[in-house]
Amino acid sequence: MDHRIYDVIHRRRDVRAQFTGEPVPDEVLHRILSAAHAAPSVGLSQPWDFVLVRDTAIREAFHDHVHHEREVFAATLDASAARRFARIKIDGVLESTLSIVVTYDPDRGGPAVLGRHAIADAGLYSVCLAIQNLWLAATAENLGVGWVSFYREPFLGDLLAIPAGVRPLAWLCLGPVTHLETTPDLERHGWRHRRPLRDAVHHDRW
Numbered sequence: 001m002d003h004r005i006y007d008v009i010h011r012r013r014d015v016r017a018q019f020t021g022e023p024v025p026d027e028v029l030h031r032i033l034s035a036a037h038a039a040p041s042v043g044l045s046q047p048w049d050f051v052l053v054r055d056t057a058i059r060e061a062f063h064d065h066v067h068h069e070r071e072v073f074a075a076t077l078d079a080s081a082a083r084r085f086a087r088i089k090i091d092g093v094l095e096s097t098l099s100i101v102v103t104y105d106p107d108r109g110g111p112a113v114l115g116r117h118a119i120a121d122a123g124l125y126s127v128c129l130a131i132q133n134l135w136l137a138a139t140a141e142n143l144g145v146g147w148v149s150f151y152r153e154p155f156l157g158d159l160l161a162i163p164a165g166v167r168p169l170a171w172l173c174l175g176p177v178t179h180l181e182t183t184p185d186l187e188r189h190g191w192r193h194r195r196p197l198r199d200a201v202h203h204d205r206w
């Protein structure tokens with residue numbers, strides 16, 4: 001048994017505050033993207049694309065949008081949750097070395113995608129597997145990844161000139177970090193705690 005995959009899985013963290021902004025060598029980026037591109041996909045549709053975003057003006061525009069959406073979410077919280085949320089950093093868009101926007105094209109491999117006729121979301125699952133491969137590969141390379149989802153898809157589609165019908169599923173901040181925390185940020189800030197595995201496992205019936 002090879003323990004290293006388990007080490008990487010448990011070391012992986014969602015990173016916002018620890019990015020250093022140092023460069024990521026091209027060969028490292030290529031290995032990470034190759035890992036993402038090796039993911040399983042329904043009907044071998046490989047419905048993902050990766051937009052590498054380094055441009056400062058684009059990142060600033062996205063950052064402004066994220067902070068507007070942060071306010072939209074904060075306005076839905078009661079006073080105690082709002083106080084806790086105020087202490088939580090939700091992105092490292094400006095501090096990370098680069099960002100990778102991962103998109104989903106539902107038309108890729110169509111019209112008859114093998115295995116998707118009954119579950120349309122199987123295409124989305126495939127892209128999430130590519131994202132997880134990317135995240136674990138980056139962790140194995142001692143880099144941090146932070147998933148930012150405080151955005152409206154039409155805004156990001158316009159910002160990056162994504163073709164109509166293709167959905168931006170994730171904005172991922174990527175780069176070297178000072179360290180990876182051992183506890184998720186949301187637990188450290190008392191927002192929410194992980195539930196034990198035994199509560200998630202069912203036998204024979206729910």
Ligand SMILES: Cc1cc2nc3c(=O)[nH]c(=O)nc-3n(C[C@H](O)[C@H](O)[C@H](O)COP(=O)(O)O)c2cc1C
Nearest residue numbers: 012013014016089090091147148149150184185186
């Ligand atoms: C689909 C998805 C969207 C997420 N969006 C955000 C986000 O917008 N901002 C943020 O700070 N973290 C985001 N996260 C990170 C989660 O908060 C994080 O994964 C969770 O708290 C567990 O921490 P860990 O990834 O370090 O184990 C997202 C994670 C996923 C899987």
